[in-house]
Amino acid sequence: MNTFLLVAATVLMVVIIIPLVRVWKGPTVFDRLLGANAMATKTIVLIAMIGYFYDRIGMFIDITLAYAALGFISSLALAKYMTAEAHPEENDD
Amino acid sequence: MIELSVTEWISVVLIVLGIGFMAIGSIGVIRLPDFYSRTHAASKTDTLGILLVIVGLMVLEGFTINMGKLSFVLLFVALANPIGSHALARAAMDSGLKPLLFRKGELDGSTTQPSSASARSKDKEAGSASKNPRSEDLS
Numbered sequence: 001m002n003t004f005l006l007v008a009a010t011v012l013m014v015v016i017i018i019p020l021v022r023v024w025k026g027p028t029v030f031d032r033l034l035g036a037n038a039m040a041t042k043t044i045v046l047i048a049m050i051g052y053f054y055d056r057i058g059m060f061i062d063i064t065l066a067y068a069a070l071g072f073i074s075s076l077a078l079a080k081y082m083t084a085e086a087h088p089e090e091n092d093d
Numbered sequence: 094m095i096e097l098s099v100t101e102w103i104s105v106v107l108i109v110l111g112i113g114f115m116a117i118g119s120i121g122v123i124r125l126p127d128f129y130s131r132t133h134a135a136s137k138t139d140t141l142g143i144l145l146v147i148v149g150l151m152v153l154e155g156f157t158i159n160m161g162k163l164s165f166v167l168l169f170v171a172l173a174n175p176i177g178s179h180a181l182a183r184a185a186m187d188s189g190l191k192p193l194l195f196r197k198g199e200l201d202g203s204t205t206q207p208s209s210a211s212a213r214s215k216d217k218e219a220g221s222a223s224k225n226p227r228s229e230d231l232s
Binding site for chain 2 (some may be wrong): 001004007008011012015016018019021022028029031033034035037038041042044045048049052057058061062064065068071072075076079080082083085086
């Protein structure tokens with residue numbers, strides 16, 4: 001089972017690397033944000049799998065929760081910032 | 094064959110399915126032609142893949158306190174990932190980035206950049222797509 005988790009984490013790491021292409025050459029800034037968001041959400045699962053692999057799941061689940069909240073809040077903040085930058089007359093709320 | 098119990102086999106099947114969905118989502122993020130279709134690829138397949146892998150890890154864990162924490166992660170991802178993708182797509186729509194269906198008729202070359210001032214009035218020009226030389230390679 002540990003070998004399977006190691007192989008699965010390796011495949012998942014390759015899957016996480018793939019949207020970096022969209023971050024690299026995305027035509028708009030939203031494509032880059034989408035690629036970064038996709039990478040951040042997949043990293044949650046990778047951290048949980050690493051916790052199983054090291055047999056320290058109780059600690060790594062807390063790291064996973066903190067990382068998920070951080071990625072969600074940063075994604076929302078960047079989306080609101082891009083909207084406010086496109087419409088500078090509406091950002092007084 | 095490797096000696097695994099029944100719950101471990103269920104966990105293996107769920108984790109492999111989830112990683113497959115996430116791989117499809119990643120390929121869709123780099124292959125699809127438009128921002129909104131990329132959002133479609135990234136949000137739904139990522140959410141389903143993460144839920145499947147976390148359910149697989151819960152099956153592997155059994156009834157402990159960590160299964161409860163993993164269920165919190167599950168609930169948070171199921172709520173937060175569609176909300177984040179929706180906020181991103183809404184920010185792109187508010188800043189004037191048009192979907193590919195409506196961008197075919199635009200005559201200027203600034204279609205890949207969000208132009209907030211002039212994007213709202215470009216809808217009525219969509220009927221003149223036939224004399225646009227860029228409309229063939231966009232379709």
